[in-house]
Amino acid sequence: MRVDRRRALALFGAGTAAVAGPSAAQDRTVRFDHGVASGDPTADRVILWTRITPMDPSGGAITYEWSLNPIDRRAGGAKSGRGTTSAARDFTVKVDVGGLDPGRAYTFTFTSNGVTSPMGRTRTLPEGPVEDAVLAIASCALYPGGYFNAYQAIADLPRVDAVLHLGDYIYEYGADGYGAATGKKLNRLVRPAHEIFTLSDYRNRHAQVKTDPQLQAAHARAPWIVVWDDHETANNSWEGGAENHEKDEGSWNRRKAAAIKAYYEWMPIREPDGGGFSINRAFEFGDLATLFMLETRLTARDEQLDYGKDLNGPDGKPDVARFRKRLADPDRRMMGPSQADWLRRGLANSVRTGRTWQVLGNEVVMARVNVPDLRAALGPDKFAAATADLGPDGLRRIDRMAGIAKLGLPYGLDMWDGYPADRQRLYGLISRAKANAVVVSGDSHAFWANELYDAPEAGRRVAVEFGTTAITSPGAGDALPGVPVGQVMADANREVVYSDQAAKGFVLLTLGRTSGKAEMMAVSTILETTFTTSVLKTFTFTPGAEGVSGLKEA
Numbered sequence: 001m002r003v004d005r006r007r008a009l010a011l012f013g014a015g016t017a018a019v020a021g022p023s024a025a026q027d028r029t030v031r032f033d034h035g036v037a038s039g040d041p042t043a044d045r046v047i048l049w050t051r052i053t054p055m056d057p058s059g060g061a062i063t064y065e066w067s068l069n070p071i072d073r074r075a076g077g078a079k080s081g082r083g084t085t086s087a088a089r090d091f092t093v094k095v096d097v098g099g100l101d102p103g104r105a106y107t108f109t110f111t112s113n114g115v116t117s118p119m120g121r122t123r124t125l126p127e128g129p130v131e132d133a134v135l136a137i138a139s140c141a142l143y144p145g146g147y148f149n150a151y152q153a154i155a156d157l158p159r160v161d162a163v164l165h166l167g168d169y170i171y172e173y174g175a176d177g178y179g180a181a182t183g184k185k186l187n188r189l190v191r192p193a194h195e196i197f198t199l200s201d202y203r204n205r206h207a208q209v210k211t212d213p214q215l216q217a218a219h220a221r222a223p224w225i226v227v228w229d230d231h232e233t234a235n236n237s238w239e240g241g242a243e244n245h246e247k248d249e250g251s252w253n254r255r256k257a258a259a260i261k262a263y264y265e266w267m268p269i270r271e272p273d274g275g276g277f278s279i280n281r282a283f284e285f286g287d288l289a290t291l292f293m294l295e296t297r298l299t300a301r302d303e304q305l306d307y308g309k310d311l312n313g314p315d316g317k318p319d320v321a322r323f324r325k326r327l328a329d330p331d332r333r334m335m336g337p338s339q340a341d342w343l344r345r346g347l348a349n350s351v352r353t354g355r356t357w358q359v360l361g362n363e364v365v366m367a368r369v370n371v372p373d374l375r376a377a378l379g380p381d382k383f384a385a386a387t388a389d390l391g392p393d394g395l396r397r398i399d400r401m402a403g404i405a406k407l408g409l410p411y412g413l414d415m416w417d418g419y420p421a422d423r424q425r426l427y428g429l430i431s432r433a434k435a436n437a438v439v440v441s442g443d444s445h446a447f448w449a450n451e452l453y454d455a456p457e458a459g460r461r462v463a464v465e466f467g468t469t470a471i472t473s474p475g476a477g478d479a480l481p482g483v484p485v486g487q488v489m490a491d492a493n494r495e496v497v498y499s500d501q502a503a504k505g506f507v508l509l510t511l512g513r514t515s516g517k518a519e520m521m522a523v524s525t526i527l528e529t530t531f532t533t534s535v536l537k538t539f540t541f542t543p544g545a546e547g548v549s550g551l552k553e554a
Contacts, residue, residue, distance in 0.1 A: 029055050029113045030062060034207065035216030036110065038122035039268030041162065041223040042283065043102035046122050048095045049268040050110045051210070052085060061086040064112040066095055071105040071121070090203045092265045102127040103286070120220040123161065130286030135359075136160045136222075137507040139229070139442025140168040140470035141209070143190055144175075144183025146526030148214040150471045150505045153523055153533040155217035157508070162283075163222055164291075166442030166468065167229025167363045169267070170205050172196050172244065172259075179474070186527070195244075197255055202262035210266065219268075226269055227279060227293050229363040229443050233259040236414050238301040256298060280339050282346050289357035289511050290350035292343060296363050300336030305413050307404060320407050327410075330421040340425060347433035356543050357511050358435040364443040365467050366416040366423065367450035372492040373405035374398050374483060386483045394480050411489075412444070427454045427462045436543040437463035438516060440509065445475030446486065447507070447520045449498040449539045451550055456494070464541050464548050466518045468507040469500065472526050477502025497551050503536055515542045517554065 034051040041047075052062050061084045070077040077100070085093050093110060100106070103126030110117040136154045154163060171178060175193040183189045191208045192201055209215065230236055233256050236243035241252050249255070256277075264271050272278050277298040283291040305327060313319030335343075350358050375383050375398065387395065410417035417423075430437045431454065439452065448467030453459035469475065476485045477500070486499035505522040520536040538554035 029059075030115050031055070032110065032115065032117040034210040035213075035219055036108065036117050036120035037219035037224060037268040038108065038120055038222075039224040039226060040270040040281075040283075041123065041125050041225075043125050043127045044100050045096060045098045046100065046106075046124055046223055047268045047270055048097055048108050048110075048120075048122070049093065050117050051090070051092045051207070051266070052110070052112050054091060057087060057091070062091060062112055064093055064110050066093075066108065066110050068097055068100075068106050068108040068122075070101075071107060077101055077104065077106075089265050090207075090262070094265075094268070096270060100124050103130075118216070118220060122223045125283060126286040128286055130288040132510060132512045133285045133288055134159050134161050135291075135440075135509045135511075136163045137166065137440045137442075137466065137468040137509055138163060138218075138471060139166040139468050140445055140473040141215070142168075142171050142179045142470070142473040143209055143212070144179040144186070144188045145470075145472035145474060146182060146186065146188075146504070147529055147531075148212050148218075148471055149523040149526055149529075149531040150521075151212075151218040152214040153521060153531075154506060155214070155221040156533075157221070160222045160508075161285075163218060163224045164293075164361055164440060165224055165226040166361060166440065167227055168231040168443065168470075168473065169226070169228070170202075170209050171231045171473075172205070172234050179472075182527070197249060197258070199258040199261060202259050203265065206262055206266035224268055225283060225291065225293060225361070226267055227295060227361060227363060228260075228263060228297060230297055230414075232263055233298070236304055237297050238303050239298060241303065243304070243306075260298070278339070280342060284355075285511075287353070287355055288513065289359055290346065290355050291359045291361060292346055293361040294335065294343070294363070295339065296334040299339065300333050302332045302419070304418050307409075307413070311409075318407060320409070323409070327413075327418065328420055332419050332421060334416065334419045334422045335426070340429065343426075344429045344433070347429055347435045347437075351433050351435055356436060356513055357516065358430075358433070358437050359509075359511075360437060360439045360463075362439050362441045364415045365412065365441050365448060365450075366439050366463075366465050367448065367452055367493070367495040368417060368456060369411040369415070369489065369493050369496060370408060371401050371404040371411045372485075372488045373402045374480075374485070374488055375402055376405075377488045377492060378484075387480075389482060390480065394483075397479060398483075415444070424454065427452070430462045431460070431547070434546060435463075436548045438509070438511075438541075438548065439463050439465040440507065441465060441467040445470040445473045445501075446477070447498070447500040447503060447505075447522075447536065448496065449518065449520075449537065449551055450495050451497060452495060460547075461550065462547060464551055466507050466509065466520075466539075467499075469503055469505055469520075469522075471506070472504060475501045497539070498537055498553075500536060505533070505536070515540055517541075 234242035450465040503522040
C-alpha cells in the first residue's frame with residue numbers, strides 16, 4: 001500500500017491538541033505534544049499514558065482528567081478519573097485502569113486546563129477461547145537514521161491486537177554520532193546534541209522521539225508491550241557497565257538509574273513493585289498463548305566478550321581454545337536464577353492449562369549464527385561484482401569477518417551466542433515443559449527466520465525464532481550494499497532459514513489454534529515521507545505434542 005505521510009498524519013491528528021469547550025479562544029496553558037499511548041494490557045486492566053507540556057514548567061502541579069470508553073455499543077464499561085502530575089515525573093501521566101471487560105476495545109483521551117489530547121485506541125486481552133491473535137513486532141528506532149515509516153505502517157494495519165517493542169526505542173548517542181550523516185540530510189538531529197548521561201538528558205531524548213507523528217500514530221493504534229534493550233541506557237549494556245560508558249563519564253549505577261527512571265516515566269509500562277530493573281512479566285491471550293517478556297540486560301547479564309580484547313593470547317596471536325573456554329563458561333549468564341525459575345514455572349503452567357503457544361519476547365537474536373566468509377561463499381567473480389562499488393571501509397569489514405569466519409566463531413557476542421551455556425539452560429526449560437515456543441527478537445537490524453536446536457549438528461529443534469529488523473537503524477546490508485549478506489548467512493548456518501540484512505520494517509505475527517504465521521513487513525524507504533509497505537517473506541509453523549514444527553515458506 002502507498003502512504004502519503006502528511007495525509008496520514010492529518011487523519012490521525014497526531015501531535016496536535018484538540019481544544020475542548022469555550023476555552024478554545026483563551027490562552028492555552030498546556031499542550032499535548034507527545035500524543036497518547038497505552039500498554040501492558042491484561043484481561044481487566046490497561047495502562048494509559050500521556051505527557052502534558054506546561055507552557056510555564058515552573059508553575060507547579062498540573063491537574064488532568066482521563067476518560068476511557070468502549071468502542072462497541074454494549075451498555076456500561078466507561079471509566080474516568082482525575083489526577084495530578086508535576087516536574088517530579090517530567091509531567092508525564094500514567095494511569096492503571098482496572099475493572100475492564102476482557103477482549104474489549106476502547107478509546108481514551110486526557111483533558112487538562114480545557115485542552116484535550118489526541119484520541120487513542122486500546123483493548124484488553126481476551127479470556128477463555130480465542131481463535132487467533134495478531135501482534136506487530138518492532139525494534140531499533142534510530143531517530144536520525146530516517147523517517148519512522150514502519151511505525152506508520154503499523155498504525156495503518158487493519159488489525160493489530162498489541163505491539164511488542166523489543167528495545168532500542170531511543171539511542172544514547174549525540175548529534176555527531178550514530179546516524180548523524182542521514183540525520184543532517186533529513187533535519188532529524190538528536191536533542192540534546194551531546195551523548196546523554198543525566199536524568200534530564202534521557203527525558204529530553206524520550207521527549208524528542210515522542211514528538212514524531214508516525215510514532216504517535218502507532219502508539220494511538222493499539223496497546224504496546226515493551227522491554228528495553230541496550231540503547232535505552234548505553235550500547236552493549238550489562239549489569240555492571242556498558243561498552244559505551246567510560247570511567248570518566250561518572251557512575252554507571254547513577255547513569256543506569258537515571259535512564260530507567262526516564263524510561264518508566266515515558267513508556268506505557270506497568271512498573272515493578274518497588275522499582276528496579278526486573279521487568280520480566282507474562283501476558284495471557286485467553287487460552288491461545290502466553291507471552292513472556294524477558295529482561296536480559298540489566299538484572300543479571302555478565303559482561304560481553306570482545307574479539308578485540310579477548311581473542312588474542314599473550315603473544316598477540318588468536319588463542320581460539322582459550323577464547324572458546326571463556327565463551328562456554330557455565331557461570332556466564334544472560335538471565336539470573338530468579339528469572340529462569342519464573343520462566344520455568346510460567347512455561348509449565350501455560351502448557352498444563354492447554355495454551356497452544358508460548359511466545360518469548362527477547363531482546364537479542366537467539367540462534368547460532370557463525371560469521372560467514374563472504375569471499376569464499378560468493379567466489380571470485382560474484383564477489384567482485386557484488387563489491388565493485390564498495391569502498392575501502394566496506395572491504396576492510398569483509399576482511400575482518402573473514403578472519404573470524406576462518407576460526408569458526410560467532411557473529412555476535414552481544415547475542416545469545418555470547419552466552420551459550422545460559423542458552424542451553426533456557427532450551428532445557430522449553431524442552432522440559434514441552435512448550436511450543438516461538439521466540440521473537442530485536443536488536444540486530446535484520447530480518448531472521450530461524451529454527452533453534454539444542455545442539456549444533458544433530459540436536460533437537462526446541463523453538464522457532466523471528467527476528468524483526470529495525471524501524472530505521474542501519475544493518476550489515478546497509479554497510480555492504482550490493483552484497484547478499486542475508487543469503488550468505490542463511491547458506492552458512494544450519495539454524496538460519498532466511499535473513500535480510502538491509503530491509504526496514506517489522507514482523508507481523510499471527511497465532512491461530514492450529515498454525516502460526518510470521519510476515520516480514522518491509523517499507524520501501526526511510527529516506528522519503530511517501531512509502532509503500534509490502535510482505536517480504538511469509539513463514540508458517542504448527543504446534544505439536546513435542547514442540548513446534550519447522551518453518552515453511554508460504
